[in-house]
Amino acid sequence: MSQPLIDLSISAKRFAERRVIADVAFQVAPGEIVSLVGPSGCGKSTLLRIIAGLDSDYEGRVSVLGHPPRLRLDEVGLVFQEPRLLPWLTVAQNVGFELGAKGASNPRVAELLAEVGLADHANAYPKQLSGGQAQRAAIARGLFSRPRLLLLDEPFSAVDAFTRMRLQDLLKTVAARHDATLLLVTHDVGEAVYLSDRVIVLASGPGRLSGQVRVDIAHPRDRRDPQLAKHEGQALELLEGADAQVGAA
Amino acid sequence: MSQVASSGPVEQAPRRTRAEPRARFRASLALAGLTARVQGLIVPAVLVAIWEAVVRGGLIPANLLPPPSALIATVRELLADGTLQQNMLISSLRVLAGFSIGAGLGVVIGAAVGLSAKAEALIGPTFQGLRAIPSLAWVPLLLLWLGIDETPKIVLIAIGAFFPVYTGLVSGIHNVDRKLVEFGRVYGLKGATLIRRIFLPAALPSLFVGLRTGLSLAWMFLVAAELIAATQGLGYLLSDGRETGRADEVIVAILALALLGKLSDSILAGLEHWLLRWRDVYKTIGA
Numbered sequence: 001m002s003q004p005l006i007d008l009s010i011s012a013k014r015f016a017e018r019r020v021i022a023d024v025a026f027q028v029a030p031g032e033i034v035s036l037v038g039p040s041g042c043g044k045s046t047l048l049r050i051i052a053g054l055d056s057d058y059e060g061r062v063s064v065l066g067h068p069p070r071l072r073l074d075e076v077g078l079v080f081q082e083p084r085l086l087p088w089l090t091v092a093q094n095v096g097f098e099l100g101a102k103g104a105s106n107p108r109v110a111e112l113l114a115e116v117g118l119a120d121h122a123n124a125y126p127k128q129l130s131g132g133q134a135q136r137a138a139i140a141r142g143l144f145s146r147p148r149l150l151l152l153d154e155p156f157s158a159v160d161a162f163t164r165m166r167l168q169d170l171l172k173t174v175a176a177r178h179d180a181t182l183l184l185v186t187h188d189v190g191e192a193v194y195l196s197d198r199v200i201v202l203a204s205g206p207g208r209l210s211g212q213v214r215v216d217i218a219h220p221r222d223r224r225d226p227q228l229a230k231h232e233g234q235a236l237e238l239l240e241g242a243d244a245q246v247g248a249a
Numbered sequence: 250m251s252q253v254a255s256s257g258p259v260e261q262a263p264r265r266t267r268a269e270p271r272a273r274f275r276a277s278l279a280l281a282g283l284t285a286r287v288q289g290l291i292v293p294a295v296l297v298a299i300w301e302a303v304v305r306g307g308l309i310p311a312n313l314l315p316p317p318s319a320l321i322a323t324v325r326e327l328l329a330d331g332t333l334q335q336n337m338l339i340s341s342l343r344v345l346a347g348f349s350i351g352a353g354l355g356v357v358i359g360a361a362v363g364l365s366a367k368a369e370a371l372i373g374p375t376f377q378g379l380r381a382i383p384s385l386a387w388v389p390l391l392l393l394w395l396g397i398d399e400t401p402k403i404v405l406i407a408i409g410a411f412f413p414v415y416t417g418l419v420s421g422i423h424n425v426d427r428k429l430v431e432f433g434r435v436y437g438l439k440g441a442t443l444i445r446r447i448f449l450p451a452a453l454p455s456l457f458v459g460l461r462t463g464l465s466l467a468w469m470f471l472v473a474a475e476l477i478a479a480t481q482g483l484g485y486l487l488s489d490g491r492e493t494g495r496a497d498e499v500i501v502a503i504l505a506l507a508l509l510g511k512l513s514d515s516i517l518a519g520l521e522h523w524l525l526r527w528r529d530v531y532k533t534i535g536a
Contacts, residue, residue, distance in 0.1 A: 127529035
């Protein structure tokens with residue numbers, strides 16, 4: 001295996017006096033799609049923020065692309081739980097935000113918008129978009145800077161089930177085309193198993209590793225594949241074990 | 250119709266295509282907008298008619314309340330010798346100068362206080378204290394310090410315009426969504442760029458509330474300044490009309506002030522509408 005893209009080993013992360021993460025260690029290889037799942041309070045979003053370089057107050061060692069986490073767009077793209085489009089910019093201006101005022105006319109913006117099916121909405125304002133469209137614009141924006149790693153924090157939790165399925169497939173296609181490694185935080189085990197090569201399950205109170213499930217099924221996958229359901233069962237078992245404070249591994 | 254009497258809250262009988270009711274709804278909206286505008290004219294028109302009738306009938310002496318027909322004559326007379334245009338121009342220029350200075354300082358100081366904790370700790374309380382002074386209380390001091398020429402008038406108008414703009418911008422900046430600021434940081438924005446690309450656009454709606462309030466205060470303080478000491482301007486026309494016993498002149502000056510106030514506010518409202526076209530707000534008919 002080549003040099004891992006993410007190499008993380010955190011012994012503690014505290015908010016005030018409260019320890020929210022204790023002993024979490026994992027690696028992510030280039031080209032992998034990895035999900036972090038776990039009950040609320042297990043620190044999965046905090047881990048993502050640490051990897052993104054938004055939070056540097058932790059005990060342990062984190063290496064992203066061979067160096068400590070830092071805010072560099074050409075390395076790490078970030079898609080938030082809510083789309084976080086700037087309401088005063090058009091969709092195209094949002095996608096090309098990195099380049100400032102001239103971002104909207106960059107040819108890459110039109111390309112990405114076409115890929116996520118928003119070519120007709122380039123000049124629309126975010127208020128004119130549906131929840132799913134807004135999240136698609138956010139994905140396009142996350143990919144604009146050609147990051148090698150795309151971090152997603154519960155990106156589809158605010159949309160309806162049908163839209164969610166379409167966005168999952170879109171994310172897969174787009175990420176594959178752009179050769180991006182994905183690290184996805186979600187509370188939806190089905191989503192994690194369907195999308196990922198590997199599902200890392202966390203336990204809460206304080207957050208620690210519960211175990212992981214490898215999903216060795218080739219893409220594209222069929223949602224009705226019984227193998228998927230089997231893996232989902234394994235992940236759920238780990239989650240429940242985590243809940244019962246057993247900590248299987 | 251006797252047989253399709255509705256039997257409950259769910260009424261399904263007249264099912265048309267989807268587009269038709271929508272088009273009809275839109276047409277009725279347009280009609281409502283038009284009738285709303287016409288409706289707004291009914292009350293003033295009736296009042297003017299009653300006014301004319303009451304004064305002509307001798308119920309109110311015409312020298313105290315000149316009838317609308319006499320006011321039209323006065324407007325013609327004041328326009329003919331240029332008095333009205335001259336005074337409107339002078340007043341407008343004063344408001345323009347005072348408002349520009351006051352609003353400009355309000356934006357600069359408001360931005361500093363809103364964006365920098367140090368500036369807020371240092372000068373925030375001072376401005377809060379100054380704001381507690383009713384602005385007209387400055388008048389005697391301004392007259393003492395600056396004499397009775399243009400300067401005290403423009404300073405007074407600037408003071409009036411300053412505070413709403415200042416508070417509007419400060420509160421706008423303080424209410425910027427933390428998530429948007431974090432988003433800016435993810436994109437490596439810092440300092441001036443973060444302010445320009447995130448804070449200012451996000452605070453713009455609140456700034457415009459301040460600007461429009463500031464403008465209306467600027468007109469109010471213009472009248473105050475011109476009533477106190479002026480030889481030109483609409484405020485002067487007001488006091489001149491009182492001294493010479495010409496109620497018609499007073500009323501024409503009031504109408505001119507209303508016209509200019511509305512006009513300048515419309516310009517600002519138009520600018521606001523255009524700059525904030527991205528805002529996701531409820532729109533009322535005709536607004």
